[in-house]
Amino acid sequence: MRRFLIFLLLVTCVFQLRASDDKTVNHDSEESFDPTDLIMHHISDSHVWHVVSWGEGEHQKHIEIPLPIILFEEGKLHLFLYSRFDHDTNIAESKGSYFLYYHGKIYNTDSSGKIEIDPEGHIINSKPIDFSLTRNVWSMWISVVLIIWIFLSVAKKYNGELVKPRGIQSLFEPIILFVKEDIVDMQIGKEKGAKYAPYLLTVFFFIWVNNLIGLVPFFPGGSNFTGNISVTLVLALTTFFITNLNGSKSYWKHTLTAPGVPFFVKVLLVPVEVIGLFTKPFALMIRLLANITAGHIIILSLISLIFILKTVYISPVSILLTMVMFMLELLVAVLQAYIFTLLSALFIGMAVTDEEH
Amino acid sequence: MDFLLTPDPGLVFWTTLTFGILAFVLKKFAWGPILDALKFREETIEHSLQAAERAKTEVEDLAKLRQEMIDSAKNERDELLKETRELKDKILSEARSEAQLEANKMIESARKQIKAEKLIAIKDLKKQVAVMSIDIASNIIESELKDEGKQKEIIDKYLDNVNFN
Numbered sequence: 090m091r092r093f094l095i096f097l098l099l100v101t102c103v104f105q106l107r108a109s110d111d112k113t114v115n116h117d118s119e120e121s122f123d124p125t126d127l128i129m130h131h132i133s134d135s136h137v138w139h140v141v142s143w144g145e146g147e148h149q150k151h152i153e154i155p156l157p158i159i160l161f162e163e164g165k166l167h168l169f170l171y172s173r174f175d176h177d178t179n180i181a182e183s184k185g186s187y188f189l190y191y192h193g194k195i196y197n198t199d200s201s202g203k204i205e206i207d208p209e210g211h212i213i214n215s216k217p218i219d220f221s222l223t224r225n226v227w228s229m230w231i232s233v234v235l236i237i238w239i240f241l242s243v244a245k246k247y248n249g250e251l252v253k254p255r256g257i258q259s260l261f262e263p264i265i266l267f268v269k270e271d272i273v274d275m276q277i278g279k280e281k282g283a284k285y286a287p288y289l290l291t292v293f294f295f296i297w298v299n300n301l302i303g304l305v306p307f308f309p310g311g312s313n314f315t316g317n318i319s320v321t322l323v324l325a326l327t328t329f330f331i332t333n334l335n336g337s338k339s340y341w342k343h344t345l346t347a348p349g350v351p352f353f354v355k356v357l358l359v360p361v362e363v364i365g366l367f368t369k370p371f372a373l374m375i376r377l378l379a380n381i382t383a384g385h386i387i388i389l390s391l392i393s394l395i396f397i398l399k400t401v402y403i404s405p406v407s408i409l410l411t412m413v414m415f416m417l418e419l420l421v422a423v424l425q426a427y428i429f430t431l432l433s434a435l436f437i438g439m440a441v442t443d444e445e446h
Numbered sequence: 447m448d449f450l451l452t453p454d455p456g457l458v459f460w461t462t463l464t465f466g467i468l469a470f471v472l473k474k475f476a477w478g479p480i481l482d483a484l485k486f487r488e489e490t491i492e493h494s495l496q497a498a499e500r501a502k503t504e505v506e507d508l509a510k511l512r513q514e515m516i517d518s519a520k521n522e523r524d525e526l527l528k529e530t531r532e533l534k535d536k537i538l539s540e541a542r543s544e545a546q547l548e549a550n551k552m553i554e555s556a557r558k559q560i561k562a563e564k565l566i567a568i569k570d571l572k573k574q575v576a577v578m579s580i581d582i583a584s585n586i587i588e589s590e591l592k593d594e595g596k597q598k599e600i601i602d603k604y605l606d607n608v609n610f611n
Contacts, residue, residue, distance in 0.1 A: 133450070134457060159456075220456040229461065233468050240476035247483035251490055265480060286481060287473035295468065318450065319457035323465060382450065 124393035162217035228312035276434035300422030316381035325374035
């Protein structure tokens with residue numbers, strides 16, 4: 090594991106060095122470098138997976154993987170690859186409909202590529218329902234394949250015999266036991282926890298592995314998957330539903346009637362408790378999103394420093410700071426998975442408890 | 447920046463689907479077997495510890511029992527030895543006193559016999575002395591009585607010794 094991390098860091102450094110070399114050589118020809126654009130492009134989802142670019146101006150070459158676009162528009166299913174979008178006009182034609190690709194979003198348009206813009210500069214063209222298999226989807230599938238592969242091979246080692254954990258099993262067993270004992274059993278209880286342990290274990294490793302894949306600075310890593318609100322929304326909603334669909338009688342009584350307090354306090358407390366039902370998962374959603382996105386933004390900003398200052402001599406500082414950030418992000422990756430799992434377990438534990446308090 | 451906080455229905459859909467499948471697959475093929483195995487292991491360890499504890503007390507009991515047996519055997523042996531020694535002493539002293547008695551008896555009978563023999567011998571001797579005396583006397587008498595004077599002298603002597611009272 091440690092060797093792997095060191096390797097990761099080294100690769101990052103080499104990558105950055107090369108990037109800085111490339112850019113400093115031709116900084117004269119660069120007009121101006123906009124770090125916001127670069128960073129926003131990196132942390133948002135995309136319909137194309139950019140692998141690597143080289144060259145400059147006319148000779149610039151990109152290696153990118155066009156991803157499948159799946160659109161529903163007026164009851165029709167449109168299936169095509171990203172590469173169908175015209176290189177210059179960003180317009181694609183499918184089954185008689187025209188679509189415009191602009192800054193990561195797909196809009197309806199006509200054959201001439203008409204764009205309607207409101208006074209604030211936003212495009213107000215209507216949008217088709219977009220179910221495309223974007224970069225984040227593929228990144229998630231990679232993580233899922235990885236997770237399933239890891240834990241199925243771990244599970245295979247438990248074949249009914251009592252033996253000392255070996256290999257991959259001895260790496261993951263302490264982590265599984267940690268989640269099981271120090272999170273699930275502690276927050277929910279040993280008996281009731283057994284029902285929720287599979288979900289909490291899954292969510293822990295799902296977030297952790299995706300956080301780590303997001304930190305890999307080259308293809309096929311680097312997507313800001315766990316920093317995407319759609320993802321954290323799904324995870325937080327899952328916790329929300331599990332919590333409230335399994336809520337015990339005393340939990341609802343406690344939430345909706347606030348027993349043991351005077352009436353005028355009840356008037357204030359009950360709405361607060363009800364709002365609290367929704368703020369808890371909302372906080373889960375925002376916390377994960379903000380932490381992971383912030384990490385990506387900081388690392389990208391530190392690297393962008395080289396291009397903003399247009400000097401290669403700042404790169405040691407950038408690289409050093411990025412390395413420090415990377416270490417921190419490796420910690421954050423597991424920490425956020427832990428916090429999400431712990432709080433989910435806490436909420437579920439509060440909801441399923443029978444005791445009056 | 448608004449894209450950061452606007453959920454994308456497509457990604458929500460795919461994430462839900464994938465996460466659901468992942469949770470199902472892991473629950474069925476990973477967490478189920480793993481958690482069962484861990485629980486089984488935990489229980490086995492607990493049972494083994496209890497069994498070991500039981501075995502330990504059993505062994506301790508056995509050791510105690512063995513010690514008791516050894517102790518009682520030792521006591522028994524000691525007692526037996528003591529008894530035997532007493533018996534030996536008794537037998538020895540009995541034998542000794544009996545032998546003494548026997549010896550005394552034998553000595554007594556020997557003494558009696560000796561006494562009897564002695565008496566017989568004395569009697570015999572007396573008889574022989576008497577015979578010899580008679581012989582001697584007769585010889586003397588024969589020789590003495592050849593002379594008248596002497597005969598008279600002996601008779602006188604004899605008569606001197608005889609008191610007529």
